[in-house]
Amino acid sequence: MGKQLFEIVEGGGVTTPKGFQAGGLHCGLKKTDRHDLGVILCEVPAAAAAVYTTNLFQAAPLQVTREALAEGGILRAVLVNSGNANACTGAQGDADARAMQANAAAALGVGASQVAVASTGVIGELLKMDRVNTGIENLPGRLRSDDQGSDDFCQAILTTDLVKKVSCVSLTIDGQQVTIAGAAKGSGMIHPNMATMLGFVTTDAKIGSPLLQELLREITNVSFNMITVDGDTSTNDMLVAMASGLAENNELTRSHPDFAAFAAGLQHVCVELAKAIARDGEGATKLIETVVVGADSDFAAQAIAKTIIGSSLVKSAVYGADANWGRIIAAVGRAGQPVNVGTVDIRLGDIVVLEQSRPIPFDEEKALEYLKGDTVAIHVNLNMGSGQAKAWGCDLTYDYVRINAAYRT
Amino acid sequence: MGKQLFEIVEGGGVTTPKGFQAGGLHCGLKKTDRHDLGVILCEVPAAAAAVYTTNLFQAAPLQVTREALAEGGILRAVLVNSGNANACTGAQGDADARAMQANAAAALGVGASQVAVASTGVIGELLKMDRVNTGIENLPGRLRSDDQGSDDFCQAILTTDLVKKVSCVSLTIDGQQVTIAGAAKGSGMIHPNMATMLGFVTTDAKIGSPLLQELLREITNVSFNMITVDGDTSTNDMLVAMASGLAENNELTRSHPDFAAFAAGLQHVCVELAKAIARDGEGATKLIETVVVGADSDFAAQAIAKTIIGSSLVKSAVYGADANWGRIIAAVGRAGQPVNVGTVDIRLGDIVVLEQSRPIPFDEEKALEYLKGDTVAIHVNLNMGSGQAKAWGCDLTYDYVRINAAYRT
Structure with a gap:
């Protein structure tokens, strides 16, 4: 393996990189009392990137997130619900996804175009927006920058998953400690009550949105795109990355001496999450x-x-x-x-x-x-x-x- | 549906078309006492055609059959064993497939290049050729032109299949009764102890080998190529058709007024066999x-x-x-x-x-x-x-x- 390019941070999560808070709560979309609404908030505008399902049928939140990222590649927050995929829900579904974005922006005090949204759960049913909206109002009070915040978020995105899926690494760039973390969910590739693969990466590295987007796509091809539970591809798959830049390294470029280390660390996080999804595949024993x-x-x-x-x-x-x-x-x-x-x-x-x-x-x-x-x-x-x-x-x-x-x- | 182009022959099988005999016996390749060696013999040189698996790994008998058909598109017989696929068996496997062809030709009194061979069963094990050869010697005595011959052949090609798969139709061409029949096996697409899809079509229609080959390929694309049990493709899949010409219709061409009826009849036989394979898929209930x-x-x-x-x-x-x-x-x-x-x-x-x-x-x-x-x-x-x-x-x-x-x- 040669020189170790990064170190694994045991117990780390999406709130470990500087600048991130997260939280989750139960708003009533799941039948059980488990969390079903979660958020990650960055205290500064984060350079952001995302990749989406290749399925032609794409759920409403994907278009909303796509438009948010098109405006300069900056995000402040990502809001996720489980229990309902908001897919095949027509114009009302679009309106609901936009309302989720706008209401979360208002509750968190950020611009609407800086909020990404993601959903996972049953296809073809309208979201119970009264419950979602009440949940959104309560979310700011649940935000935490410690492990509990990360944990609550991880819980909120699960469906049939049996285990939470997190990974975290740290490395040194320009003498600064940089942390990369990720959370994911996924168990079957798609089915109306549950499933879909969602991934969320946070880092405090300083990196521009275009390069983060390139890197995320390259790494997705050797991580999330290389897992198969059942060959089916969800209408809702999405991977979002946010970089706060608070580690204060010199901005990463492909010619930066530590670019390879950052890429290796990001790839490790994505591969670990992908493997965790595969291992937790529906009914899997190995x-x-x-x-x-x-x-x-x-x-x-x-x-x-x-x-x-x-x-x-x-x-x-x-x-x-x-x-x-x-x-x-x-x-x-x-x-x-x-x-x-x-x-x-x-x-x-x-x-x-x-x-x-x-x-x-x-x-x-x-x-x-x-x-x-x-x-x-x-x-x-x-x-x-x-x-x-x-x-x-x-x-x-x-x-x-x-x-x-x-x-x- | 408009005019009925053909009639279904209840109880018909591969010996129903004029000129065909068939038979089967147990030679010892299967652990049970079920038939594991079968043959179809045409009393005259039959215009023949075949399509093969697209898997890059092709079992030895496929190459032998390909070469037989390359010499003028004529067959007198097809010999099939179940219980061993003769796949991934190297040079010895090739030699065994050629020995099966030569020994069957000698036993049946036909030219070696007029015998097609097919195998289905475990991958990577050599054929017990002493048992196969003894079986081949006994096969001529088991040939019958009645339903029992067809039935014995159908039994001999089965592996995990729960039911025999036959289909037969008749139609009138140039005032002559023409019959088309088929037998098939298949349950999972591939697995070393069993499986593979094999199909055998007999007809007494007069049709040249090149046109039969074209038609067989076209019809395979809307029948056998449109079924899926588990998405896996065998190393041994093969479909062979033989036309005795004994119905004495004017030779079929694409411009023959009854060509469409013949094609419809052949397609019916192939679709019925394909559906029977799908319905009998491993573990299937419907x-x-x-x-x-x-x-x-x-x-x-x-x-x-x-x-x-x-x-x-x-x-x-x-x-x-x-x-x-x-x-x-x-x-x-x-x-x-x-x-x-x-x-x-x-x-x-x-x-x-x-x-x-x-x-x-x-x-x-x-x-x-x-x-x-x-x-x-x-x-x-x-x-x-x-x-x-x-x-x-x-x-x-x-x-x-x-x-x-x-x-x-």
């Missing part, structure tokens, strides 16, 4: 990591890694702790990418099962033991070029079917 | 039919129909009899095809759930009743153009996970 090397290009490696991780047959086999390399090579062969059919190596962890596309006898007991663990790594070497990629997913279990067959009724 | 109309093009409609039918969330919802249109519209939006996000209609059977992309209140009881049936139709109208397509699949159930988590051990 995380699957697929590593593809020796491909024709990184693009080819990515496509192959995602095809393997998305295969229901591979996912079922991992659930059953079955060292089923036949399903892995079949996935490699249908990924639509260049493959030399005679030179493929496959390992499960350290256990070699295929070399130069021919089966290698292996210790079934040892393989069973390995596959029963809570993390399973599938390594594929195409022995063609230098393209490589990692992707993450989870096993396919009875519980996935139970959760998704029955949730709406 | 057939799902997705109909997409009003798309920009047929290609777009096909991609959208297959995205819907392949969605684990849609499949789980249908298993749970959940009228979950949110998952359907999310699948429409991620299919990578042009969609007007404001004009989508969705029906479940006759129950309208979305109109112009807005939810329509519907009777949940009635929807539950409909979704509990053994066939569920999802209709999507994009209201954009005249592109249309149908696709077929099945629900995702506990049993799919059970079958695929545990089968190899």
Whole structure:
């Protein structure tokens, strides 16, 4: 690994970087008494960036956030509700998302165009705006700059998620301590009562919005875009980053000597959040990591890694702790990418099962033991070029079917 | 529907068209005593055609069959074994596939280049050729031109399939009765102990090999290529058609007045077999039919129909009899095809759930009743153009996970 570019901040969260407060509360969108409305506030205008779902059907809050960021790439706050996705809700849905933005801006004392909004939950139902508005009024009183604020926010964005998902790193830039943190939610890719992937990154690094946007897109492609729970893509997926600049480093550029360290730290946060989402996939009992090397290009490696991780047959086999390399090579062969059919190596962890596309006898007991663990790594070497990629997913279990067959009724 | 172009032959099978015999027996590749070796023999040289899996990893028999057909497009026989896919078996696998072809040709008294071979079963294990060869020697004695021959053949090609899959139609061409029949197997798309989709079509129509090949490819695209059980594509998929010409119609050309009727009959046979495979998908409790109309093009409609039918969330919802249109519209939006996000209609059977992309209140009881049936139709109208397509699949159930988590051990 060479020099450690950043340090992991245990227990850190979105309020750890300088300048951020966060909070959450229950306003009544969820049936339980769990938090369903959360906010992150930056005490100064933050350079901001965002990436959105590629689904053609995009929920109302995405357009509102897009417009907010178009005005100079500055945000002061992001408001999130769970329990209702405000998707497929037509003109009333648009109006509700705008009202959320305007009301949060008024309550927090910032400009409306400086508030991003995000929603996750049931599709096709109108938001109970009376409850949302009451919640918004109470939010400023719940803002905290300590871990509790971060924790309340993390709670407020969850749906079927079983665990909160946070990650935090620190590094030194121009002699200043810089912190990068993130919170995320996601469990299935989409379903009307729950799900959607949402991510929120805060940092006190000084970096302009255009560069943050470029970096966020690049890093999304090797983190959030490389996970698959079930192959479905939500109408509401959104990742928002805010940089307060309060660490007072010299503004980051691509030629800044510590740019690589910042990018590595941001990538670590995004990859950790992405892996946490994959591990917490609906019904999952384990995380699957697929590593593809020796491909024709990184693009080819990515496509192959995602095809393997998305295969229901591979996912079922991992659930059953079955060292089923036949399903892995079949996935490699249908990924639509260049493959030399005679030179493929496959390992499960350290256990070699295929070399130069021919089966290698292996210790079934040892393989069973390995596959029963809570993390399973599938390594594929195409022995063609230098393209490589990692992707993450989870096993396919009875519980996935139970959760998704029955949730709406 | 207008004029009926063909009639369904109840109880017909691959031996119903004039000139065909078939048979099957147990040679010892399956652990049970079920048939695992089958053959179809044509008493005259048959004009033949075939389509193969798109997976880059192709099992040995596919290459042997490809070469056989390259020599003039004529076949006398097709030999099939189940229990072993002869895939990822290297040079020995190639030699074994060629030995199967040569030995079958000798036993049946036909030229080796007139025998196609197909295999389905476990990947990466060598065929027990002593058992295969003994089976081949006994096959001529099991050939029959009646329904029993067809039945024995259908049994011999099954793996995890629960039911035999046959279809037969007849029509009149130039005053002659022409019969088209097919047999198929398939349950999961690929897994080492079982699975793969194989299809075999026989007809006594007089048609040249090049036209039969064109037609087979066109019809495969709207039948076998429009089904999805789990999104995985086998290394062994193959569809072979043989036309004996013994019906003595004038040779079919695209300008023959009955060409459309023949194509419709062949398409019916292929669609029926494809639907039977989808309905018999591993763990399935019901057939799902997705109909997409009003798309920009047929290609777009096909991609959208297959995205819907392949969605684990849609499949789980249908298993749970959940009228979950949110998952359907999310699948429409991620299919990578042009969609007007404001004009989508969705029906479940006759129950309208979305109109112009807005939810329509519907009777949940009635929807539950409909979704509990053994066939569920999802209709999507994009209201954009005249592109249309149908696709077929099945629900995702506990049993799919059970079958695929545990089968190899």
